[in-house]
Amino acid sequence: MEDDFLFMTLLYDFYGALLTDKQREIFEMYYLNDYSLGEISEILDISRQGVYDALKRAEDSLEFYEEKLGLVKKHQEMMKKIEKIKECIKLIKEREKDEEILKIIEDMARELEELNP
């Protein structure tokens, strides 16, 4: 359940912009601010069922987009590769003596840090 929760917030990071304003509001209250369905119902003055339905539609949309575009899966694969490249950089820095090469390695590490998949 905790895993599902985390996965849902990850989907939201990638596809949240495609939800409606109302879906985003309810999603954030539930998933990011930890309100219960009952609390959201009271605060927004919608029936509990209405909150549940909106949340369910938002979740279904997010899952639909991931099924079609697979951005979260792709992101996780890229992060693994970037981690491996960082390990390579670390190994080289430990061993390298040439100041000129060390400078290039630093440039490379900086580009890699800014590579934000």
Added chain:
Amino acid sequence: MEDDFLFMTLLYDFYGALLTDKQREIFEMYYLNDYSLGEISEILDISRQGVYDALKRAEDSLEFYEEKLGLVKKHQEMMKKIEKIKECIKLIKEREKDEEILKIIEDMARELEELNP
């Protein structure tokens, strides 16, 4: 116009999976297989206006998704950074003498090649 054409096919690479089957079919005939609206109209037995409308809706959808998610823009920024990292690797390979480090550089280059944003 040529630029628009290229940009549209790029959008399609990223968001084509979100179009309907019919939109994809017409989009591919027009943009990828170079059929005219009139030819598509004949082949699919739809009015020329029908073809135009479907194509327009597909283009609007692709632009909407890019506006919301910006994947093409992000991809192009990442490709620039990856190119810079590749240049760094090239520079190091030209200068490096240490066989062990060259081996690590090769591993790094391979990971980078597989980094497919």
